[in-house]
Amino acid sequence: MSPRLANRVADFGTTIFSEMTALAVRHGAINLGQGFPDFDGPESVKAVAMRAIAEGRNQYAVGVGQPDLRAAIASHARRHYGQEVDPESMVTITTGATEAIYAAIQGLIDPGDEVIVLEPFYDSYVPAVQMAGGVPRYVPLHPPGPNDTAWRLDLDELNAAFNNRTRVILINTPHNPTGKAFSADELKAIAILCVAWDVVAITDEVYEHLVYGTTRHLRLALQPGMTERTITIGSLGKSFSFTGWKIGWAIAAPALTPAVRRTHQYITFAAPIPLQAAAAAALTEGDAVVHALAVDFEQKRDYLFGVLREVGLRPVLPDAGYFILADATEFMPRGGPDGAALCRWLTTEIGVAAIPLSAFYSPEHQTETRGRIRFAFCKQQATLEQAAERLRRLKP
Numbered sequence: 001m002s003p004r005l006a007n008r009v010a011d012f013g014t015t016i017f018s019e020m021t022a023l024a025v026r027h028g029a030i031n032l033g034q035g036f037p038d039f040d041g042p043e044s045v046k047a048v049a050m051r052a053i054a055e056g057r058n059q060y061a062v063g064v065g066q067p068d069l070r071a072a073i074a075s076h077a078r079r080h081y082g083q084e085v086d087p088e089s090m091v092t093i094t095t096g097a098t099e100a101i102y103a104a105i106q107g108l109i110d111p112g113d114e115v116i117v118l119e120p121f122y123d124s125y126v127p128a129v130q131m132a133g134g135v136p137r138y139v140p141l142h143p144p145g146p147n148d149t150a151w152r153l154d155l156d157e158l159n160a161a162f163n164n165r166t167r168v169i170l171i172n173t174p175h176n177p178t179g180k181a182f183s184a185d186e187l188k189a190i191a192i193l194c195v196a197w198d199v200v201a202i203t204d205e206v207y208e209h210l211v212y213g214t215t216r217h218l219r220l221a222l223q224p225g226m227t228e229r230t231i232t233i234g235s236l237g238k239s240f241s242f243t244g245w246k247i248g249w250a251i252a253a254p255a256l257t258p259a260v261r262r263t264h265q266y267i268t269f270a271a272p273i274p275l276q277a278a279a280a281a282a283l284t285e286g287d288a289v290v291h292a293l294a295v296d297f298e299q300k301r302d303y304l305f306g307v308l309r310e311v312g313l314r315p316v317l318p319d320a321g322y323f324i325l326a327d328a329t330e331f332m333p334r335g336g337p338d339g340a341a342l343c344r345w346l347t348t349e350i351g352v353a354a355i356p357l358s359a360f361y362s363p364e365h366q367t368e369t370r371g372r373i374r375f376a377f378c379k380q381q382a383t384l385e386q387a388a389e390r391l392r393r394l395k396p
């Protein structure tokens with residue numbers, strides 16, 4: 001018997017990240033697909049988690065998050081952005097940013113409400129909207145042309161997407177998979193539209209500290225009129241290289257916080273308590289560690305960029321995050337008819353896993369991505385060098 005699943009999940013497959021990681025493991029490929037470091041975060045932070053377990057902090061955490069972690073997040077927001085955050089009424093700890101995104105959408109969207117999603121988008125956004133009965137409304141980010149350095153948001157197209165049914169816009173800055181950090185002008189334009197249409201912004205800022213060169217991360221919540229209508233989402237995973245801990249958070253004005261808390265209490269109720277203790281320590285004492293990580297990742301970005309260019313994969317240099325998009329179209333006859341086939345071929349035949357850009361697009365727009373594929377550079381130098389050796393097999 002095959003059990004009947006709910007309609008809302010009928011079209012969901014397995015995420016591309018799980019699929020490509022499993023394929024990489026099966027074929028002994030170097031995994032530059034799913035975005036996770038192949039090294040741990042600071043020993044001192046691990047020690048806090050281990051001590052918390054040893055000392056008996058093993059029962060349910062406070063549902064909305066441990067007070068010390070919420071205070072650390074408020075202090076971090078003040079220190080880095082001059083943002084005033086009340087830990088009592090404005091911070092909620094979740095099981096990763098993924099839960100914060102899901103909880104916020106469930107708390108804001110009624111069936112038929114529209115959610116503006118910039119395409120390409122992180123893979124959990126659209127299923128989260130659909131599970132709430134919402135309708136995604138796509139606005140494209142345009143790939144850089146010969147004179148651009150980054151993916152571009154067309155403000156006329158954005159403007160045209162807002163209407164009376166729009167409830168939420170989802171923004172991801174720095175952006176996965178393009179590495180775009182939204183500029184002050186872009187954030188200002190988004191803010192003006194949100195205020196004009198009475199729309200809430202959910203901003204996914206999990207890569208907030210991973211910015212390179214002169215790029216700065218800017219918070220949408222700090223644009224005029226946005227404090228009361230923005231839910232800012234962060235994660236310990238990216239800044240401190242503990243993606244497996246799944247500690248995330250949402251910062252929102254007191255009147256908006258129930259959108260996250262009412263749903264969070266029935267999704268997971270609370271995040272793991274020993275990891276919250278360690279997260280509080282990391283956010284309190286870890287600024288230097290995060291800075292060093294960004295410096296290190298910038299070098300790795302440059303290294304992998306050079307390798308991709310050398311082998312003919314035509315990369316675009318990202319300003320932020322830990323991914324590089326490359327255009328592998330010219331390998332398509334050999335590698336397969338589309339980006340997904342190409343990534344499978346790269347994994348099984350060349351021994352390096354990547355993620356097709358098509359995974360970040362709605363089915364209607366996937367063909368526009370052609371042979372673009374994503375490589376993660378959040379790896380040890382030795383791993384990247386081994387990947388480079390294998391990728392050089394692509395050269396004629």
Ligand code: PMP
Pocket residue numbers: 035095096097098099122172175176204206234235236237243246247248
């Ligand atoms: N948002 C973006 C843009 C991501 O790339 C990721 C994946 N790392 C997440 C959210 C999920 O974060 P977490 O692992 O904290 O749930």
Ligand code: GLN
Pocket residue numbers: 015017018033034035036176
């Ligand atoms: N955020 C990670 C990426 O973009 C994947 C996280 C996951 O596997 N869900 O690669």
